[in-house]
Amino acid sequence: MQIVFLGTGTSTGVPHICCNCEVCTSSDERDKRLRSSLLIRDKGKTILIDCGPDFRQQMLTHQICSLDSILLTHEHYDHVGGLDDVRAFQTMDIFAEDRVAETLLKTMHYSFAANKYPGVPDFKMHIIQEYEPFGVGQTRCVPIRLMHAHLPVLGFRIGNMAYLTDLKKLPNEALPLLQDLDILILGTLRFKPHFSHLMVDEALEIVHLLKPKQTFFTHIGHDMGKHADVEKQLPSHVALAHDGLTIEIY
Numbered sequence: 055m056q057i058v059f060l061g062t063g064t065s066t067g068v069p070h071i072c073c074n075c076e077v078c079t080s081s082d083e084r085d086k087r088l089r090s091s092l093l094i095r096d097k098g099k100t101i102l103i104d105c106g107p108d109f110r111q112q113m114l115t116h117q118i119c120s121l122d123s124i125l126l127t128h129e130h131y132d133h134v135g136g137l138d139d140v141r142a143f144q145t146m147d148i149f150a151e152d153r154v155a156e157t158l159l160k161t162m163h164y165s166f167a168a169n170k171y172p173g174v175p176d177f178k179m180h181i182i183q184e185y186e187p188f189g190v191g192q193t194r195c196v197p198i199r200l201m202h203a204h205l206p207v208l209g210f211r212i213g214n215m216a217y218l219t220d221l222k223k224l225p226n227e228a229l230p231l232l233q234d235l236d237i238l239i240l241g242t243l244r245f246k247p248h249f250s251h252l253m254v255d256e257a258l259e260i261v262h263l264l265k266p267k268q269t270f271f272t273h274i275g276h277d278m279g280k281h282a283d284v285e286k287q288l289p290s291h292v293a294l295a296h297d298g299l300t301i302e303i304y
């Protein structure tokens with residue numbers, strides 16, 4: 055299995071519009087973060103987790119011309135705002151929980167109409183539920199419940215990799231499903247507390263609890279600091295992801 059971080063930024067992306075902080079003006083390419091999304095290539099299938107507003111740019115940058123399925127963590131715009139651009143692909147299988155699908159039925163009603171305008175995206179919606187595994191081809195995906203402050207969202211375990219973003223709390227029921235991970239990817243906004251996202255200390259507590267071999271933080275804000283400075287402050291088995299980071303998992 056191969057994973058590619060297509061975006062590792064929080065909802066605003068990094069740099070922020072009109073911000074002159076040292077991160078937003080950094081010349082280090084790793085400090086330029088599109089909205090968070092992960093590409094997975096496994097057993098002949100190409101799977102995307104989340105489809106934010108930078109989806110089009112991410113597809114062009116990585117020359118991705120074939121996509122089989124999109125898994126959605128939740129309905130916030132930084133995770134679904136690129137779905138209109140899925141029109142470039144064939145019929146797309148979308149996996150999301152009920153509430154997220156209902157939101158899309160409203161915001162993207164034109165894609166679900168009986169008589170569609172030619173050229174609109176063609177979605178095949180699959181409703182998934184917490185802890186009920188589903189398959190994309192031969193790839194088994196397990197939806198993991200996460201709490202994004204008061205909003206229940208989903209993370210996904212695929213093989214020995216788990217992608218958990220936009221969480222403040224990991225419910226106890228999720229813990230048994232997150233054992234023996236080679237790669238844990240955790241949405242971690244910054245060092246200071248935030249009401250709906252993990253800060254670094256909270257993320258490190260989860261790392262301590264789950265003991266994955268390697269952890270990457272994603273969904274990173276400009277107030278996390280510069281990539282080069284932050285990586286020196288993290289334990290050796292924990293790192294910041296950056297856009298384009300590609301990992302082979304065996």
Ligand SMILES: [Zn+2]
Nearest residue numbers: 065130132220
């Ligand atoms: Zn988000």
Ligand SMILES: [Zn+2]
Nearest residue numbers: 073075078276
């Ligand atoms: Zn900034």
Ligand SMILES: [Zn+2]
Nearest residue numbers: 128130202220
């Ligand atoms: Zn969110």
